[in-house]
Each structure stands twice: as C-alpha cells, then as structure tokens.
Amino acid sequence: xxxxxQGTSSAAPAEPxxxxxxxxxxxxxxxxxxxxxxxKVVHKVSAGALQHSALIHGMISNLxxxxxxxxxxxFPFENIDGDILQMVVDWCNQHKGKPTxxxxxxLPKQKEKLFDLVLAVNYLEIKELLTYCCKQVAMMVKGKSxxxxxxxxxxxxxxxxxxxxxxxxxxxxxxxxxETAAAAGDAK
Amino acid sequence: xEPDLLTLNEQTAKLSIDPVYDTNWCDVPNxxxxxxxxxxxxxERLNMRATSxxxxxxxxxxxxxxxxxxxxQKFDGFYKLFSxxxxxxxxxxxxxxxxxxxxxKYILKIGVFDRLIFNFDKFDANVNLTSGVDELxxxxxxxxxxxxxxxxxxxxxxxxxxxxxxxxxxSNPHFPLDKILGELQxxxxxxxxxxxxxxxxxxxxxxxxWIDKDSKVGNLCHCSSxxxxxxASFVNxxxxxIIYRTGRTxxxxxxxxxxxxxxxxxxxxxxxxxxxxxxxxxxxxxxYNDSEEISYTRLEKFLLEFRHQDSDAREYYESxxxxxxxxxxxxxxxxxxxxxxxxxxxxxxxxxxxESTKKRRRIAMRTRRENETTSLILMKExxx
Numbered sequence: 001x002x003x004x005x006q007g008t009s010s011a012a013p014a015e016p017x018x019x020x021x022x023x024x025x026x027x028x029x030x031x032x033x034x035x036x037x038x039x040k041v042v043h044k045v046s047a048g049a050l051q052h053s054a055l056i057h058g059m060i061s062n063l064x065x066x067x068x069x070x071x072x073x074x075f076p077f078e079n080i081d082g083d084i085l086q087m088v089v090d091w092c093n094q095h096k097g098k099p100t101x102x103x104x105x106x107l108p109k110q111k112e113k114l115f116d117l118v119l120a121v122n123y124l125e126i127k128e129l130l131t132y133c134c135k136q137v138a139m140m141v142k143g144k145s146x147x148x149x150x151x152x153x154x155x156x157x158x159x160x161x162x163x164x165x166x167x168x169x170x171x172x173x174x175x176x177x178x179e180t181a182a183a184a185g186d187a188k
Numbered sequence: 189x190e191p192d193l194l195t196l197n198e199q200t201a202k203l204s205i206d207p208v209y210d211t212n213w214c215d216v217p218n219x220x221x222x223x224x225x226x227x228x229x230x231x232e233r234l235n236m237r238a239t240s241x242x243x244x245x246x247x248x249x250x251x252x253x254x255x256x257x258x259x260x261q262k263f264d265g266f267y268k269l270f271s272x273x274x275x276x277x278x279x280x281x282x283x284x285x286x287x288x289x290x291x292x293k294y295i296l297k298i299g300v301f302d303r304l305i306f307n308f309d310k311f312d313a314n315v316n317l318t319s320g321v322d323e324l325x326x327x328x329x330x331x332x333x334x335x336x337x338x339x340x341x342x343x344x345x346x347x348x349x350x351x352x353x354x355x356x357x358x359s360n361p362h363f364p365l366d367k368i369l370g371e372l373q374x375x376x377x378x379x380x381x382x383x384x385x386x387x388x389x390x391x392x393x394x395x396x397x398w399i400d401k402d403s404k405v406g407n408l409c410h411c412s413s414x415x416x417x418x419x420a421s422f423v424n425x426x427x428x429x430i431i432y433r434t435g436r437t438x439x440x441x442x443x444x445x446x447x448x449x450x451x452x453x454x455x456x457x458x459x460x461x462x463x464x465x466x467x468x469x470x471x472x473x474x475x476y477n478d479s480e481e482i483s484y485t486r487l488e489k490f491l492l493e494f495r496h497q498d499s500d501a502r503e504y505y506e507s508x509x510x511x512x513x514x515x516x517x518x519x520x521x522x523x524x525x526x527x528x529x530x531x532x533x534x535x536x537x538x539x540x541x542x543e544s545t546k547k548r549r550r551i552a553m554r555t556r557r558e559n560e561t562t563s564l565i566l567m568k569e570x571x572x
Contacts, residue, residue, distance in 0.1 A: 115216065122220055134224045138228050143232075144235060157240060158241050161242070
C-alpha cells in the first residue's frame with residue numbers, strides 16, 4: 001500500500017521504494033482512510049481493513065497521500081446506505097489480517113438489509129463477504145415452496161413479467177413518439 | 189499528489205451516481221444471482237425453477253454436484269424414477285414413463301455425478317435417455333445394476349471418461365460383453381466390476397482388452413462368475429504367456445512388455461466364483477492389499493446404500509400401510525411383493541450369497557461397516 005511505502009521510506013531513506021513491505025510492516029504506524037455513504041457519516045477505516053475491498057484497494061494502491069489529505073477527502077459511496085456501509089466497515093475491521101471463518105453469523109437476516117448488503121459488497125468487491133452473503137441469501141429459501149420463494153424474493157410471475165414488458169414497450173413507444181414530435185417542432 | 193486525490197474522488201463520485209439499490213431479488217445483478225443459486229440444494233433449485241421462466245433458465249444453466257444418484261424403478265411395477273435425490277415425497281412428479289424420462293434426462297443433463305447407478309430391468313429400451321442431451325454426461329463412477337445391454341451401450345456412448353464401471357451381466361450367457369468392452373469409456377476405466385458373468389471367456393476378454401488397448405498399469409477388474417471353469421479357460425487362452433500358476437492364481441506376461449496381469453480366484457460357493465484381475469508393471473508379493481479393500485468396500489457400500497435407500501421407500505410405503513394391509517420385510521428391509529418383484533430382488537439375493545461367502549472377513553470388517561453406515565448417513569444428510 002502507498003501508506004506503507006511512505007512509512008518505509010521514512011524509516012529507510014536510502015532505498016525508499018525497494019524495502020520489503022512485509023518486513024517493515026509491523027514497525028509502521030497504521031494509516032487510515034475515510035469513507036462515507038448516503039448519510040454522509042464518515043467512517044474511519046484502516047488500510048489493513050480496506051484491503052478486503054478490491055475496489056478501494058485498487059483505487060488507492062497507486063496513490064500516496066497523508067492522513068490529513070485522506071481525512072479531508074473521504075471516499076464517497078452515495079449509493080450505499082449509511083447503516084450498510086457501517087456493517088461493511090465493521091466486518092472489514094473485524095476480519096482485518098485474519099483468516100476468514102467458514103461461517104459468519106453476524107450477517108443480517110432481514111431480506112432488505114441482506115440484499116442491500118449483497119449489492120454494496122458486490123460494488124465494493126469484497127470477495128469473502130460476498131460469499132457469506134450469497135450463502136445467507138440461499139438460506140432464505142431453504143425448505144420453501146415455489147410460492148413461498150416467489151413471495152420471499154418478490155419474484156414476479158410470468159404473467160406479471162409479460163405485463164411489465166408490455167407496459168415498458170408502450171412507454172418506450174410513447175417516449176419515442178414524443179421525441180420525434182419535439183424534433184419536428186424544433187425543425188420547424 | 190493533491191490533483192490525483194481530487195481526480196480519484198471525482199471518479200468515485202461518478203461511480204456513485206447510480207440510483208440507490210432496491211432490495212428485491214430482481215434487482216440483483218445476474219452474476220450475483222448465479223452465485224446465490226449455486227448455493228441452493230437440489231430441492232430448493234427445483235422449487236426455484238418453478239417460480240418463473242427466467243428462474244427456470246437460470247437454474248437450468250447451472251450444474252449440480254451429486255454425490256450419489258440412483259435411477260431405479262419402483263417395485264410396484266410402474267415405470268417410475270425413485271431416487272433419493274428427489275426424496276419419496278416427490279412421487280407426484282413422476283406419474284408416468286414420459287414424465288419420469290424427462291426428469292431423468294434433466295438430472296443427467298445438469299448433474300455432475302460422483303456415482304451414478306442405473307437399475308432398470310424392465311425399463312423400455314426404446315426410451316433414449318440421451319436424446320436431446322447435447323452434452324456428455326459427467327460421472328466419475330457408473331454402475332449398471334440391472335440394465336438392458338442396448339441401454340448400457342447407449343449410455344456409455346454419452347458419458348465422459350469414467351474412473352469406475354460396474355456391470356451386472358445377469359448370468360446371461362449371451363450377454364454382449366464384447367460390444368461393451370469395445371466402448372472407449374470401459375477401456376479407459378481404472379476399475380471394472382462385472383457381476384454374474386456367464387458369457388464364455390469373459391475374464392480373458394477383459395485381459396485381452398487391456399493388452400490390446402495398452403491400458404494403464406494399475407487397472408483392476410473384479411468379476412463374479414457362475415462358470416466353474418473360468419480359471420481353466422483363462423489359463424488355456426493365455427497358455428503361452430503364463431509366468432506362474434498356483435491352485436488359485438495365474439500370472440501372465442504381456443508380450444513385448446514388462447507389464448503383467450494377475451488373476452486370482454479368491455472365493456467360491458455353489459453358485460458363484462469371484463475373480464480379481466490386476467494389471468501391474470512389476471511383480472509384487474501382495475498385489476491385492478489395496479485393490480481388495482476397494483472391491484470389498486465397494487460391494488459392502490452398495491449393500492448398505494441400497495438398504496439405506498430402501499428405508500426411505502419403506503417410510504413411503506408405511507404411509508399407505510392401512511390401505512395395503514400388513515407386509516413382511518425381508519432381511520434387507522425390502523417389502524415382500526411376491527413373484528412379480530422377483531427379478532428386482534434377484535440382484536440382492538445374489539449379492540447376499542456373495543456376501544455370505546465372506547463371513548470371516550465380514551466379522552473383521554464389522555467395526556468398519558458400522559463406521560461406513562455412519563458415514564452414509566452423513567452423506568445422505570448432505571444431499572439436502
């Protein structure tokens with residue numbers, strides 16, 4: 001990580017870029033980054049915890065900046081609810097530098113939160129957490145009949161699907177007709 | 189550094205302009221749906237498949253790993269698929285031959301099998317289970333317990349390479365062993381087990397097939413035969429290649445090769461003789477230490493699994509007990525259905541005979557068998 005490289009460079013100025021990260025890592029003070037979700041609440045996350053997220057890790061891996069700069073410019077994730085982001089941050093902190101256990105019982109059981117979490121985790125590319133979440137989603141329909149599954153996961157029936165498709169086509173047709181009329185008006 | 193950071197934040201903000209996620213299954217990206225669906229057990233997949241056309245397509249595009257799949261007809265005379273995969277409460281799905289065939293095709297299409305067993309002595313040979321299946325069936329081990337030879341050959345042609353192959357020749361002297369040994373899947377199998385072989389020269393045909401196809405060293409064939417002169421016939425066939433011969437063992441060399449084949453006639457009673465044949469690079473003193481374990485455990489396991497599977501059937505039948513009256517169960521837990529079920533039980537009878545000839549070993553294996561029973565129960569729990 002960039003922050004680690006920075007720390008290393010101050011400890012060994014003669015070879016700032018070639019010092020082995022793993023050897024120097026324990027001596028380097030941990031650096032932190034800041035993220036916020038839809039609610040604008042800023043969460044402080046250590047670089048080690050953020051390594052779980054391939055997206056954030058990828059974004060920051062080639063940049064080096066001070067803690068003050070990072071604090072002043074938190075990463076905005078406007079599409080993630082604040083409580084969901086808090087869950088993700090908590091999970092990353094809990095599993096920082098640890099082998100991930102085969103099961104995670106702390107994941108939410110409610111459908112809405114779980115799907116939000118799945119989507120957030122997919123967006124942030126947190127592989128292990130995504131595996132847990134998918135398992136949890138699958139558990140929601142264990143032993144359920146097709147009707148129950150349809151209800152739990154809000155899967156539309158084929159008839160509802162067809163009706164929605166027709167409606168969408170109709171709307172698209174109307175919009176296209178409106179645009180054509182507007183273009184003709186402009187031309188005149 | 190500062191401009192980079194600002195650019196980064198702008199990029200992140202751009203990424204974040206997507207609408208806030210909804211919380212329905214329908215709004216989940218397809219790749220995540222696939223990951224979730226892959227974690228569903230088979231029953232749940234079937235239920236999910238029935239929710240909508242789209243779900244059906246998604247489920248059908250996924251493979252499912254089956255530890256064990258037994259396709260057999262029920263003992264009530266109807267052509268029905270009874271498989272522990274589906275469970276006894278799935279009988280309603282299998283109301284006729286056509287429907288059953290469609291289900292079997294479906295399972296064969298989406299399945300990746302550790303062990304696949306067919307047991308259809310009355311199955312209509314005209315029903316081609318593999319028609320409409322555009323992919324080869326993926327199975328590590330395939331057993332044909334009671335099957336029409338044409339069906340066996342058709343299935344073999346539609347299999348990916350297999351490790352292990354079991355065949356019940358059903359004491360039929362006209363059993364087309366040559367045709368079956370001509371199939372690539374059999375030739376490449378590491379372990380061949382042939383029950384109730386009565387076709388003349390059966391053992392030497394397997395040995396000759398190994399020689400002709402230059403099969404891999406370490407291949408094993410386990411064979412039970414009703415022919416008293418099988419050993420003598422084998423000796424005559426390979427008369428010029430014998431390295432040594434004892435009362436129950438013959439070892440032959442393969443011309444132009446350091447490989448050799450050992451035939452061991454290891455148990456007998458009034459009905460069956462059992463042979464093991466092993467294909468080796470070098471002569472070793474204890475050829476069967478490992479292979480014997482494999483063969484015996486396999487046979488034992490089948491019996492245990494069959495009993496286990498039948499206990500499911502028994503539960504199902506017991507629910508109709510009042511209508512059907514009282515029935516007797518034989519020692520394998522099979523319900524006694526009378527003469528019409530005779531063929532279906534013959535296999536078990538024969539295996540019982542084979543088993544009874546191994547009393548000494550059975551005593552020694554008792555502890556192990558108990559352990560196996562436990563592991564089978566665990567395996568069954570894993571199915572669902």
